[in-house]
Amino acid sequence: xxxxxxxxxxxxxxxxxxxxxxxxxxxxxxxxxxxxxxxxxxxxxxxxxxxxxxxxxxxxxxxxxxxxxxxxxxxxxxxxxxxxxxxxxxxxxxxxxxxxxxxxxxxxxxxxxxxxxxxxxxxxxxxxxxxxxxxxxxxxxxxxxxxxxxxxxxxxxxxxxxxxxxxxxxxxxxxxxxxxxxxxxxxxxxxxxxxxxxxxxxxxxxxxxxxxxxxxxxxxxxxxxxxxxxxxxxxxxxxxxxxxxxxxxxxxxxxxxxxxxxxxxxxxxxxxxxxxxxxxxxxxxxxxxxxxxxxxxxxxxxxxxxxxxxxxxxxxxxxxxxxxxxxxxxxxxxxxxxxxxxxxxxxxxxxxxxxxxxxxxxxxxxxxxxxxxxxxxxxxxxxxxxxxxxxxxxxxxxxxxxxxxxxxxxxxxxxxxxxxxxxxxxxxxxxxxxxxxxxxxxxxxxxxxxxxxxxxxxxxxxxxxxxxxxxxxxxxxxxxxxxxxxxxxxxxxxxxxxxxxxxxxxxxxxxxxxxxxxxxxxxxxxxxxxxxxxxxxxxxxxxxxxxxxxxxxxxxxxxxxxxxxxxxxxxxxxxxxxxxxxxxxxxxxxxxxxxxxxxxxxxxxxxxxxxxxxxxxxxxxxxxxxxxxxxxxxxxxxxxxxxxxxxxxxxxxxxxxxxxxxxxxxxxxxxxxxxxxxxxxxxxxxxxxxxxxxxxxxxxxxxxxxxxxxxxxxxxxxxxxxxxxxxxxxxxxxxxxxxxxxxxxxxxxxxxxxxx
Numbered sequence: 080x081x082x083x084x085x086x087x088x089x090x091x092x093x094x095x096x097x098x099x100x101x102x103x104x105x106x107x108x109x110x111x112x113x114x115x116x117x118x119x120x121x122x123x124x125x126x127x128x129x130x131x132x133x134x135x136x137x138x139x140x141x142x143x144x145x146x147x148x149x150x151x152x153x154x155x156x157x158x159x160x161x162x163x164x165x166x167x168x169x170x171x172x173x174x175x176x177x178x179x180x181x182x183x184x185x186x187x188x189x190x191x192x193x194x195x196x197x198x199x200x201x202x203x204x205x206x207x208x209x210x211x212x213x214x215x216x217x218x219x220x221x222x223x224x225x226x227x228x229x230x231x232x233x234x235x236x237x238x239x240x241x242x243x244x245x246x247x248x249x250x251x252x253x254x255x256x257x258x259x260x261x262x263x264x265x266x267x268x269x270x271x272x273x274x275x276x277x278x279x280x281x282x283x284x285x286x287x288x289x290x291x292x293x294x295x296x297x298x299x300x301x302x303x304x305x306x307x308x309x310x311x312x313x314x315x316x317x318x319x320x321x322x323x324x325x326x327x328x329x330x331x332x333x334x335x336x337x338x339x340x341x342x343x344x345x346x347x348x349x350x351x352x353x354x355x356x357x358x359x360x361x362x363x364x365x366x367x368x369x370x371x372x373x374x375x376x377x378x379x380x381x382x383x384x385x386x387x388x389x390x391x392x393x394x395x396x397x398x399x400x401x402x403x404x405x406x407x408x409x410x411x412x413x414x415x416x417x418x419x420x421x422x423x424x425x426x427x428x429x430x431x432x433x434x435x436x437x438x439x440x441x442x443x444x445x446x447x448x449x450x451x452x453x454x455x456x457x458x459x460x461x462x463x464x465x466x467x468x469x470x471x472x473x474x475x476x477x478x479x480x481x482x483x484x485x486x487x488x489x490x491x492x493x494x495x496x497x498x499x500x501x502x503x504x505x506x507x508x509x510x511x512x513x514x515x516x517x518x519x520x521x522x523x524x525x526x527x528x529x530x531x532x533x534x535x536x537x538x539x540x541x542x543x544x545x546x547x548x549x550x551x552x553x554x555x556x557x558x559x560x561x562x563x564x565x566x567x568x569x570x571x572x573x574x575x576x577x578x579x580x581x582x583x584x585x586x587x588x589x590x591x592x593x594x595x596x597x598x599x600x601x602x603x604x605x606x607x608x609x610x611x612x613x614x615x616x617x618x619x620x621x622x623x624x625x626x627x628x629x630x631x632x633x634x635x636x637x638x639x640x641x642x643x644x645x646x647x648x649x650x651x652x653x654x655x656x657x658x659x660x661x662x663x664x665x666x667x668x669x670x671x672x673x674x675x676x677x678x679x680x681x682x683x684x685x686x687x688x689x690x691x692x693x694x695x696x697x698x699x700x701x702x703x704x705x706x707x708x709x710x711x712x713x714x715x716x717x718x719x720x721x722x723x724x725x726x727x728x729x730x731x732x733x734x735x736x737x738x739x740x741x742x743x744x745x746x747x748x749x750x751x752x753x754x755x756x757x758x759x760x761x762x763x764x765x766x767x768x769x770x771x772x773x774x775x776x777x778x779x780x781x782x783x784x785x786x787x788x789x790x791x792x793x794x795x796x797x798x799x800x801x802x803x804x805x806x807x808x809x810x811x812x813x814x815x816x817x818x819x820x821x822x823x824x825x826x827x828x829x830x831x832x833x834x835x
Contacts, residue, residue: 719753
């Protein structure tokens with residue numbers, strides 16, 4: 080009966096573990112998906128702002144001729160006649176000089192915009208404005224004859240129409256600042272408090288912000304971005320959009336549906352297969368251990384496969400759909416502005432257009448005419464590194480995936496009037512979202528693999544509940560150490576291996592997969608191999624230090640109670656702060672008044688530049704290494720000496736063996752296991768030297784003390800190349816592993832078997 084209780088407990092636990100794993104993943108994936116969708120909506124809102132800025136720039140270009148030629152004001156008014164709502168030529172005091180046959184409200188010259196024109200530098204200014212409850216575009220210029228032209232254009236609908244036709248969003252416009260605003264398109268779902276909070280956030284962050292709201296019991300996001308005046312100084316309004324959950328519901332529902340179907344099906348399969356394994360193990364036919372583990376693995380295999388499939392395929396495909404749709408919409412808006420721009424075709428206007436675009440959108444732009452690059456915010460080197468991965472045609476546009484310096488981008492390309500316009504959207508946010516889900520899935524898969532071992536063990540020994548209890552109690556006591564080992568050793572090693580195949584920096588959001596690129600660069604990096612050579616030379620101090628430590632250990636071992644005091648004194652360097660002792664060594668090595676040069680001067684040796692000379696700097700580090708290692712090595716050798724049975728020495732004394740013969744034939748051979756331990760740990764420690772190098776020489780002079788551990792630190796925290804530093808770390812690890820194997824081989828099997 081007990082075995083059935085144990086079996087039921089195991090099966091229920093396995094089923095709940097799989098269900099909870101998928102449940103946590105579904106919550107995490109849903110949150111990541113919604114955050115990514117919010118970023119996509121923010122990108123659309125930035126495109127609205129760019130459309131608005133490009134419209135203002137187009138109007139500025141039409142007034143630009145008046146900067147040097149104020150007499151052409153009539154021609155400019157004529158060119159704008161189809162769009163003019165109000166117009167007036169004023170003097171400084173705001174008195175109307177000429178209305179050009181158009182109505183001109185009295186309050187037009189008393190606005191803040193008119194006042195800004197009076198203090199302007201004589202170049203056109205354009206911004207949006209609200210007049211009699213309707214939005215307009217107002218533009219003006221202070222001309223050389225000290226007159227002010229102010230024009231109100233009925234062109235604001237171009238922005239809202241683009242929002243509807245290109246982006247599929249309704250654009251709401253609020254006029255005023257975050258504390259006092261009004262709208263010509265009010266939305267009853269938005270209360271003043273929500274808007275005030277949202278507008279304050281977007282003004283403070285200088286980027287689009289999002290707030291969650293509920294519209295008719297449906298979740299929605301209201302997105303807002305601040306709009307500034309023509310001087311780009313004061314907030315004069317806000318663009319907002321409302322995105323209901325139905326906009327992304329299908330993709331989100333598909334993700335959750337996949338996860339929950341996977342959860343219940345894989346859970347049921349695992350429970351059923353574990354029961355089959357139990358029935359099979361209860362039969363008279365004995366099952367070999369590998370077969371039992373195979374059965375246990377198969378039980379969890381569907382869950383493992385479905386987790387991997389979701390993390391490495393399904394989730395990424397869903398995000399790709401969202402990012403591709405957003406990229407196409409943003410590109411269409413940009414191309415429509417480019418189309419209008421080419422009416423005023425000039426190299427200067429195209430460059431200004433690209434400059435405005437790169438400030439508004441987190442994207443890259445390339446404008447070509449034939450083989451020549453007219454304008455771009457990418458360097459020529461980056462453009463030459465542009466690699467198309469996938470490409471497809473959509474009407475008159477070409478779109479797909481591309482890589483720029485290994486960073487994935489979505490590109491959209493279109494030919495307009497002989498120019499080739501290309502826009503590239505970096506997919507770092509999407510890639511990082513996918514990466515976070517993949518990390519979670521890998522962790523979940525590792526947990527399930529542990530469950531394979533646990534389940535197989537329990538079912539194989541289900542008749543012996545005592546064995547199961549004792550095993551789990553034993554591992555419960557080991558759990559803190561296992562967690563520590565995984566968290567601080569295995570985990571970082573695995574993450575370092577992951578980093579070694581990526582270009583990873585804490586100051587760059589993009590962390591692209593680069594394959595073996597870091598290792599290829601490393602093998603041609605002279606500085607790294609110079610550091611490796613310096614480290615190899617530095618490690619020569621290890622046998623010297625071991626010999627000194629062994630002689631001191633033999634001497635201390637014969638001093639009785641005095642050895643206690645000496646052990647404490649010799650061990651002090653080990654427990655003293657490394658930086659503090661290194662600073663003391665700086666004064667000892669000082670060329671002009673250091674203690675070491677003073678002692679050498681007593682015997683007629685001239686002062687030596689210990690830290691400033693490439694010839695002696697590394698020797699100085701070796702002296703510090705010997706001094707700091709003596710304490711720990713001495714104690715280990717002392718323990719080894721005291722572990723040698725006294726009978727060996729008594730027998731040698733009876734046979735008349737000399738002290739030197741006893742040392743070579745008894746002491747050294749019996750100390751081989753101890754010597755191997757000291758050698759292996761000391762060599763590894765010598766390859767990890769950092770503190771004295773960092774404090775005293777910083778790798779100099781002339782890279783003579785640039786050791787490998789310091790070089791790795793520089794790559795990671797000075798050059799901010801974590802991936803390259805991880806590749807160096809793994810090369811160092813492999814070299815140390817090979818060196819350790821050689822040391823084991825040299826000392827023989829009897830030396831290292833003592834530890835197993």
